[in-house]
């Protein structure tokens with residue numbers, strides 16, 4: 001199926017069109033830490049978080065930003081993922097958690113690499129301010145810039161339960177502060193956080209639609225070893241939607257339901273994930289690869305003539 005016929009607005013396709021060729025993200029660990037781990041907001045971090053799950057080996061082995069980019073591009077090249085454009089993806093930790101001068105230097109170091117066409121900055125929605133947005137907006141006058149807010153859930157009771165130490169109102173504020181500056185705004189959500197039922201998850205699309213987002217990433221909850229959530233899952237599996245009887249087909253149906261309630265102008269960056277087996281204690285979709293799951297979802301949407309946004313609230 002050609003990407004133009006996809007039943008949903010695919011972010012990779014939009015990015016390819018915008019930059020003019022295949023785009024590959026190169027993960028960067030800027031070692032900025034996180035206010036939810038160093039005592040500024042909290043000590044334990046979010047109950048689901050295992051930071052090493054987001055750092056490919058080339059981030060851990062290399063020190064400087066430039067070294068990580070070199071090793072990241074080589075890593076992808078070895079896997080036949082040569083691309084016209086590479087984006088430096090500041091992914092691990094909270095990538096706006098430093099002084100404005102330090103952040104400017106970090107982002108610019110990545111952009112000084114001749115193969116880097118832009119940056120993606122992942123961060124918490126309560127860890128942004130107008131000075132940092134100004135830096136990103138200045139870079140956006142010459143390069144691609146996206147900021148990705150970890151919103152995770154629009155329900156405050158869930159945010160509190162997973163120890164996020166921010167509320168949905170912080171996400172609303174962050175998006176409002178960022179919009180209109182030529183910065184792509186992305187948001188990350190986790191499907192299946194404890195206490196959320198199927199109907200709670202689908203109903204959240206209304207709040208998501210109220211935000212001025214260019215794209216969203218959502219994926220099924222993975223439960224990592226050595227996390228507080230692993231303990232919670234062990235003690236109360238009944239609080240987790242994606243446990244027990246919930247099958248891969250059920251998740252595909254849920255993902256379709258979410259898509260059908262999302263406005264079509266919000267692009268979809270991802271719907272599934274697969275963490276390394278040695279890091280997880282529970283992966284609800286039986287280890288099936290994201291590409292295979294995505295193919296099944298598209299087939300099911302096409303067979304039923306479903307499109308993104310055709311059930312908008």
Ligand code: SF4
Nearest residue numbers: 034036045046049093
């Ligand atoms: S998920 Fe993000 S905000 Fe939460 S502890 Fe991990 S790095 Fe910090």
